[in-house]
Amino acid sequence: MDVSPLVWTLTLAGIVGLLVFDYLFHVRRAHAPTLREAALWSSVYVGIALLFGVGVLIFGGTAAGSEYFAGYLTEKALSVDNLFVFLIIMTSFRVPREDQQKVLLFGIVFSLIARTGFIFLGSALINSFAWVFYVFGLALLVTAGNMFKPTTEESHSAQNVIVRLSRRLFHTTEYYDGDKLFTVLDGRRAMTPMLLVMVAIGGTDLMFALDSIPAIFGLTQNVFIVFTATAFSLLGLRQLYFLLDGLLDRLIYLSFGLAVILGFIGVKLILHALHENNVPFINNGEHIEVAEISTGMSLVVILAVLVVTVLTSLFSTRGRTQTAMANARRDATAYLDSEYTADPVERERIYRRLIESRDHIVSLGPKAKRIVKNEPELIELCRAAADSHDAAIANGQHPDPSVLGPDPLPLDSSRRES
Structure with missing residues (x-):
């Protein structure tokens, strides 16, 4: 599919325009998005991505679509x-709820810039060296194998090398000053955790880009399709974060499904490399007649794996x-x-979700209860939150009950019922 400079220009202008719109109308004013707001704008961005895909299908043909x-x-x-x-990362850095949107938007913009660089670099390598397909394929197989390892919150650390080095070399604060990246501490200019969390993100x-770009090059080598599919997958990610709030931990098998998909694409790349082979020490530099996996088959496999993974x-x-x-x-x-937040409605929302989660843990059967680690410590943490909530009610620091419905059961009564 040949793409004219005009189409490239219009596409880039559209993507930049969406990012600017997102900042001006949603992110510039610090606030915690409601579920309705997140759902609405997630649907809008997914709809735009799908409409763009229909356009590619119509003007570029079935293969490109x-x-x-x-x-x-x-x-x-x-x-x-x-x-x-x-x-x-944001939990580790205790990013205030109202400012999380700005961190996410920064992450999206940085990721888009980094991946664009990797896309053009990858395209140049593929066009110059056919053996790059072997490298990409093996890299995806290694990544797929690593994703089968158990992943927990303890597996990731927000205090990466860059952040630790920044804390050691520069004057930093332990507290936030709104959404400012710099503030004044003891008469000196200092970095706030807001800047450090952006560095961590x-x-x-960058690490994510090293996995995702070889994966999409395994499905298409058309730079325009690679770029737009990557860009539209990132747009709306901020809204999706708040829409899936509380459900991200639920997708416990997603990494396994992604491992299968990346492994499948890795095999697809290696088969393609064998078909286009010119490496001297493989079959004397001659191509090898092997069956290649079509894009249509790839689409079916990806859809099937994702559906099974999410439902499971x-x-x-x-x-x-x-x-x-x-x-x-x-x-x-x-x-x-x-x-964490100055919004009483947001505080009440997370308290009620806390009570629901706590009740689920308390009511677990013996088999499922073994999954819970440090239950007494967790219940005590819930109890401290309940005491703080009772104190807030006594001081009148809670929203109108009509905003969120009836109050949840007190922790002690729920504990006795269990």
């Missing part, structure tokens, strides 16, 4: 998996338990953190 949708689905699934790491984005995660007892456990710990910690 299939390549776009296969690439978009793969990149979107990888992006959702990346959101889990973003969640851990940026460093993580959602209906899994282990998934529900791990979600409740992670939500309870995260929500209780956030509720007890006075800097």
Whole structure:
């Protein structure tokens, strides 16, 4: 599919325009998005991506359309998996709820810039050296193997090398000053945690790009399709983060599904490399007649794996338990953190989700209960949050009950019922 400079220009202008719109109308004013807002704008961005894909299908043909949708689905699934790491980073840095949108938008813009660089570099390498397909294929197989390893919150650390080095070399603060990147501490200019968390997100984005770009090049070598599928998978990621809030931990088998997809694409790349082979020590530099996997087949496999993975995660007892456990710990910690949010409605929302998660943990059967780690410590953390909530009610620091419905059961009564 040949793409004219005009189409490239219009596409780039559209993507930049969406990012600017996102900043001006949603991110510039610090606030915690409601579920309705997140759902609405997630739908809008997914709709734009799908309409663009229909345009590629109409003007570029069936092959180009299939390549776009296969690439978009793969990149979107990888992006959702990346959101889990973003969640851990922002929890580790105690990013205030109202300012999380700005961090996410920065991550999206940085990721788009980094991946664009990798896309053009990858395209140049592929056009110059056919053996690059072997490298990409093997890299995806290694990544797929690593993704089969168990992943927990403890597996990721927001305090990466760049952040630790920044704290050592520069004057930094331990507290936020709104959404400012720099503030004044003891009469000296100092970096705030807001800048450090952006550094951590940026460093993580670079690592993600090393996995995602070979994956999409395994589905298409058309630079325009690779770029647009990647860009549209990133647009709307901020809204998706808040829409899936509390459910990210539920997708416990997503990494396994992605491992299967990346392994499948890795095999596809190696088969293609064998078919185009010119490496002297492989078959004397002659191509090898092997069956290649079509884009249509790739699209079907990717869709099937994602559907099975998501449904298995959602209906899994282990998934529900791990979600409740992670939500309870995260929500209780956030509720007890006075800097997390100044919005009483948001505080009430996370408190109620905390109570629901705690009730689920308390009511677990013996088999499922083994999944819960440090239950007494977790319940005590919930109790501290409940005491803080009671104190807030006594001081009149809670929203109108009509905003969120009836009050949840007190922790002690729920504990006795169990």
